[in-house]
Amino acid sequence: MSSSTMSAAHAMAAAPGRYYRRFAPIELVTHALVMLTFIGLALTGTPLLFADHDWAHTLVALMGGFRGAALIHRVCATIMTIVFVGHVLRVFVRAFLAEDWLAYFWGPYSLVPNLKDGQDIVGMFKWFFGKGPRPQFDRYTYWEKFDYWAVFWGMFIIGGSGFMLWFPTFFSEFLPGWVFNVATIVHGEEALLAVGFIFTIHFFNGHLRPEKFPMDIVAFTGRLPEHELKDERPLEYQRLVGAGRLQSLEAPAPTSQTVLFSKLLGTFGLALGVITILVIIYSAVV
């Protein structure tokens, strides 16, 4: 896209402020629940990995001691698991109902990685070094897909090991003892990966990078302004225009209350996440 059309797009977007729906309400609820339970799990789990630090003692004391923290951890884990199972069921039901289930999983509306994602990664690195234009993205960028699959993989790895450690007598009915040793290592290391990834990389990609700073509330409002759709997801925009479906996605601009609520929720998550990361880095250094 040339610089003149980009400027034109900006100018157009600034005037009427049209909004399009990006996420269905159920998807917003899914993101919010995963986010809140993730924060709950991180705050109650991380102190165990840094048990010799004062902040860990304070944090656990604030949550009513280790039993309080364990309860919060398990309540959050249960909610997150239900949300995850619900999401997977929804995906398969929708695939079943889709006219073409192959397209459902491989098409541009799917989060399954494809060849273009690989090309986009190369393209982005070229763009970083000024050696090419910014890639034209479709509905989901490769880093968004990575976020999604990171959570998906994490659900199996952390969730699976977590349930083993929660119900060891049940799982030891059919699993050998060393599996619980592996589960302990995997649960902690993968949790550090998840916490570290979400609270730095996801935060940067989704919120903190200069284009989005301080945050992008699309995952809370479910709607994005027309210029963002055009600029950041041109392939999706063009396809919607071409198929004559764009209009059907038009949605009222979020009310000021919705925006305020979204920003509060976003600030809450970002603040807790950034504090957690700073504390972890401090603990690793000191």
Next chain:
Amino acid sequence: MQAPSSLRPLVIAAMAAVLLTVSMAVEAADAAPNDTCLMCHGDPGAKSDAGKSIAVDAKKFGTSVHGQMNFKCTDCHSDVSADKLPHEAKLKPANCGACHEAAVTAYQSTAHAKARAGGNMVAATCSDCHGSHDILKSSDPASRTNIAKREATCGTCHGNEAVIQKAKLPGGNIVAQYHDSIHGRKTNGGTPDAAKAPTCTGCHGAHSIRSKGDATSRVNRDNIAQMCGSCHQQVYSRFSASQHGQMRQAGNSAAPTCIDCHSAHRIQPHGSPQWQVDVINECGNCHQDFITSYRDTYHGQVTKLGYTRVATCNSCHGAHEVLPASNPKSMVSPENRVNTCRSCHPGANANFAAYEPHGNPHDRAGNPILYYTRLFMQLLLAGVFTFFGIHTLLWLIRSLKDVDSRRGGGGSH
């Protein structure tokens, strides 16, 4: 027969006068030397040429054990004679040994006597613990050496920071430590059985206080277990049969004895959560690999956070009865392990008990599965953070440039 009532007061007065005269005459021979001494020393303001008080409280001396026995001053101060006054300015110390031969002989072998012999005159001698003119029998509740007063008496030095610093007393403020210990709380608790718990002399003795380096000391490492066992008999017999006890009996004096886990003066009740959490570190002082691997488990993390209710060392290994896993009697022997797990996890089975509570992911030969699991996880973390770290950094730089050029009137991505 009865005297007329008008005469009665007179008769009584006369009889009293006679009695008084007779008794004074009888006592004169004994009391005279002390009275002579008290002519000078009875004045509460009496001072030596050097300005030190030389006053003696005659009343207190009278109620003291020696006063009750009508001792003369010269019985103890034998280098003074009533015929040769004033006496020399510098007198010899009272010779307690003239009567208390056994006690004084025993005292010669104590840490106190040795310190004095070595020139440390801060070290306690008879009067520092017993007093001088006011000595009471130890059975008298007001006595410095009464069982209830011993903590305070020893504390005049061993609980006094100034003296501790000056004389470099071993162990620091051990009386303060003792005061907060289970023994100290018991002896100070005011319950009928308070005297059953040991005060200082209960462990150290009185005239037999010897330094712990002395092989004959009750508190020498090799004698401690027996000494504690004099009250804690059952614990002593369990300990003697344990790995630690057997190692000690085999002459390994590095093997732990009571004080290595319980401390000497800070002993806490075993039900105290703080103690349960702290004693893990005592085990870890020797079993370093095991405490490290324990800290990587949920049990170890929760106790590190200061909470109990999860397994500590003795939950699985036992405390005084600890034995190596190779011993069939051990709580962690293959025969007993499942039952040990079941004491907290009622549904535990053989698979459950095959969990390795001290699995060490750094030990490739011993725990290859854990080693490679950890290696895989660390490579995964390193890979993800390296790739996205670079990705994020380059993106940030590029975006900042973009924002700059847009501000400068550009507008291209």
